[in-house]
Amino acid sequence: MNNLINEKFKVLAESDYKAFNEKLIPTNYKIFGIRMPALRKLAKEIATDNNIMDYLNNAEYTTYEHILLYGLVLGYLDEKSLCKQSLNKQSLNEQSLDEQSLNERSLNEQSLDEQSLNKQSLDEQSLNKQSLDEQSLNEQSLNKQSLNKRSLNEQSLDESFLREPLLETVFHYLDPLILKFDNWAHVDTIISSLKIFKKQPTKVLAHFLPLKTHPGEFTKRSFIVLLMTYFLEQNYIDSTLKHLTQIEQGQYYVDMAIAWTLCEGLVKQYQKTIPLLQQQAFSKFVHNKTIQKARESYRIPSKTKEYLKRYTSNE
Numbered sequence: 001m002n003n004l005i006n007e008k009f010k011v012l013a014e015s016d017y018k019a020f021n022e023k024l025i026p027t028n029y030k031i032f033g034i035r036m037p038a039l040r041k042l043a044k045e046i047a048t049d050n051n052i053m054d055y056l057n058n059a060e061y062t063t064y065e066h067i068l069l070y071g072l073v074l075g076y077l078d079e080k081s082l083c084k085q086s087l088n089k090q091s092l093n094e095q096s097l098d099e100q101s102l103n104e105r106s107l108n109e110q111s112l113d114e115q116s117l118n119k120q121s122l123d124e125q126s127l128n129k130q131s132l133d134e135q136s137l138n139e140q141s142l143n144k145q146s147l148n149k150r151s152l153n154e155q156s157l158d159e160s161f162l163r164e165p166l167l168e169t170v171f172h173y174l175d176p177l178i179l180k181f182d183n184w185a186h187v188d189t190i191i192s193s194l195k196i197f198k199k200q201p202t203k204v205l206a207h208f209l210p211l212k213t214h215p216g217e218f219t220k221r222s223f224i225v226l227l228m229t230y231f232l233e234q235n236y237i238d239s240t241l242k243h244l245t246q247i248e249q250g251q252y253y254v255d256m257a258i259a260w261t262l263c264e265g266l267v268k269q270y271q272k273t274i275p276l277l278q279q280q281a282f283s284k285f286v287h288n289k290t291i292q293k294a295r296e297s298y299r300i301p302s303k304t305k306e307y308l309k310r311y312t313s314n315e
């Protein structure tokens with residue numbers, strides 16, 4: 001599948017858009033210059049492909065777009081497509097075993113026929129026939145047993161998917177991907193595309209909590225964007241704001257993400273968020289950048305913007 005994806009990348013690449021992204025996105029990865037709608041369309045196709053597990057286990061990470069595509073595919077995954085491929089693989093394996101069994105049976109019968117031709121006694125031929133009948137009954141019994149075993153295997157597979165839900169699959173493949181992020185676009189695009197996180201937010205937050213203290217600039221940004229995207233609702237705003245105050249500041253893309261999240265907090269949970277600015281709970285850069293973003297936002301009333309202006313720090 002990697003070769004096919006690379007061929008599609010070459011077709012979808014635009015030189016003008018490549019030049020635009022190279023100026024906008026500081027990254028060490030090569031950039032093809034593929035627009036987001038085209039990447040999302042390709043990601044949807046891969047996520048529902050019968051070979052989805054092969055892609056997830058053997059994907060290429062050599063360019064900016066390869067990493068984006070992989071993250072987008074994770075966002076489009078569903079349990080049906082994963083289960084379908086597993087069943088298809090199992091079916092192919094069983095088909096191979098069935099063909100092997102038929103070949104062995106044919107060889108055995110051929111051997112018995114040759115033995116029968118060499119026998120001159122009618123009684124011996126009769127015994128051979130009886131033996132074949134018994135063999136046929138035994139094979140029918142074995143086939144029935146094989147079908148029952150296959151049914152149990154399929155049932156076991158279904159139960160396996162219930163025990164290992166889609167969220168765990170996303171965790172498994174996303175964790176190493178996050179460590180490959182080297183720019184804000186990887187973080188912001190991929191983390192905000194994982195809508196499954198809305199279904200089990202508590203489990204998601206617990207899983208990614210170690211990113212809060214990770215030394216990597218874009219790993220910490222991943223945690224902050226996660227908070228901003230999925231944890232600004234009433235049930236989580238208090239813990240989210242507390243997490244923000246505990247994150248080590250001083251890295252540019254971390255500080256910008258904190259300011260962005262605080263601005264979103266002012267939009268969605270103003271009464272909970274404003275005290276942190278009044279108390280100047282963050283560095284001067286984060287504090288002033290938050291106010292700047294809020295005053296530039298069309299979602300915040302003019303009176304509130306004027307009120308925020310007085311809290312701009314000059315110290």
